[in-house]
Amino acid sequence: SQQGEEDPQALSIQEGENATMNCSYKTSINNLQWYRQNSGRGLVHLILIRSNEREKHSGRLRVTLDTSKKSSSLLITASRAADTASYFCARSNTGKLIFGQGTTLQVKP
């Protein structure tokens, strides 16, 4: 399969805790992107990390990329109820984005 694998498929945490989502892929990439999808809405771009980068930060988000292991992780620190959503990794290669199946995150107040 060309799709990335995301782990876990579902995650439930308390507000204030950190949430970590992982993404693995099989082929080479130009970059890897993370998107958030709130229920019933479109996807929103969170962060893009290039294949020559190892770590990137944006606010409470931290993304790492290990090209030798073909994996990436998204860490959300100090989670809030508003972070409840599905999170997708998407790898960019051959002129298109290929999405993983997503991680559904529930943050309980």
Added chain:
Amino acid sequence: DTAVSQTPKYLVTQMGNDKSIKCEQNLGHDTMYWYKQDSKKFLKIMFSYNNKELIINETVPNRFSPKSPDKAHLNLHINSLELGDSAVYFCASSLGLAGNEQFFGPGTRLTVL
């Protein structure tokens, strides 16, 4: 200001009908996409257009015909709708070909009865 808009938001129709979904972006992007998201939230690219030219066609049945009248619009026409076409269809746009950040529309939920 809506960056990427789609109409309609919901579409309920009978098998065998023909329907269209419209998409417009006001971001000045030159590349637009159609994605299909199934009931398990799996998101798969269907088509992409760059400057009104078809770039990607992901082995989508030819009942699906995209049309890009200009860089800001990418419409999707579906002939002879089937039950399996029921899904949420997302339009997206980006600057340049895939590899840059994509901006997604709110989606069109298509239900085929």
